Amino acid sequence: MSDRRTLWGVGCGVIAGALWGLVFLTPELAAGFTPLQLSAGRYLAYGLIAAVLIAPRWNRVRTLIDMKGWRALIRLSLLGNILYYICLAQAVQSGGVAMTTLIIGLLPVSVAVLGRHDHGSVPLRRLALPLALGVAGIACTVWGSIGGTSGSLFGIVCAFGALIAWTLYAVDNSRWLSRLDTISSQDWSLLTGLVTGALALVLAMPAFLLSPGIHSGVQWWGFAGLMAAVALLCSVIGNAFWNRASRLLPMTLVGQMILFETLFALLYGFLWEGRWPYLSEVVAMGLLCASVLTCAAAHRPRTPQASA
Incomplete structure (x- = not known):
């Protein structure tokens, strides 16, 4: 039973990663639209879907959140959704899918470092090897992506902005979930959506009214359909599979599952561009995988024999 539980949990993690990887390809599929429009469109759709799903339980759920909780939801929504996706979309459009994916792929290590004082964390010295491998991987990514163009440099800065935003979100969100014992993780996720x-409504005015761009009716309908598909597949279904994997797997293994998002995003990017990865990207992928796996290994509880 334990083996079946683990296999099912890994399968759910793989599916979640495959769906989340689509997020990195979306800016390329909607290249004529700005990052602000992509963020507003995606999260308007996500908010509508979340509203429909939580409506039957709304009267009960809203009484479980106090003012501090609502302020936390606003902060988490800004960091983990709005700001993160604006930076990600701009990074993809300026520097490409591969560069953006590799830099953001350092998330498991950056989250471990920022949350090193939380329960279940490990001393920073045990993260020295994962950090060194991650920095080396990013160095390969930057070296292979700059190419002397200002667009690539701007894309790299935006990718690091997305990495920082989601790292802050992941740690803060985890801390809030540990404090909450009256609301399920699924309802918390829907409330975040x-x-x-609601924040995307505010973002929609400057995104669509002040700089609408020149698009045909067909392009606008295609954009709406793409945003609805991303919201449903990545934000709703992807999160559901991730929550299931989180319940079936130990935390050390769950952390490794994030790697599938990176690998699927790279696969989609290479297929979209119709090419094989460059040597610098192959080396960066290897270093990134080693960084995440050694970070997970550092979090495994040490037995007396292993310590000896």
């Missing part, structure tokens, strides 16, 4: 949708 609801608040994100």
Whole structure:
């Protein structure tokens, strides 16, 4: 039973990673639209879907959140959704899918470092090897992506902005979930989507009215369909599979599952561009995988024999 539970949990983690990887390809599929429009469109759709799903339980759920909780949801929505996706979309459009994916792929290590004082964390010295491998991987990514163009440099800065935003979100969100014992993780996720949708309404005015761009009716309908598909597949279904994997697997293994998002995003990017990875990207992928795996290994509890 334990083996079946582990296999099912890994399978859910793989599916979540495959769906989340689509997020990195979306800016290329909607290249004519700005990162602000992509963020507003995606999270308007996510907010509508979250509202429909949480509506039957709304009267009960809203009484479980106090004012501090609502302020936390606003902060988490800004960091983990709005700001993160604006930076990600701009990074992809300026520097490409591969560069953006490799830099953001350092998330498991950056989250471990920022949350090193939380329960279950490990001393920073045990993260020295994962950090060194991660820095080396990023160095290969930057070296292979700059190419002397200002667009690539701007894309790299935006990718690091996305990495920082989601790292802050992941640690803060985890801390809030540990404090909450009256609301399920699924309802907390839907509430985050609801608040994100409300923030996207504010974002929609400068995104669509002040700089609408020149698009045909067909392009606008295609954009709407793409945003709805991303919201449903990545934000709703992807999160559901991730929550299932989190319940079936130990935390050390769950952390490694994030790697599948990176690998699938790279696969989609190479297929979209119709090419094989460059040597610098192959080396960066290897270093990134080693960084995440050694970070997970550092979090494994040490037995007396292993310590000896």
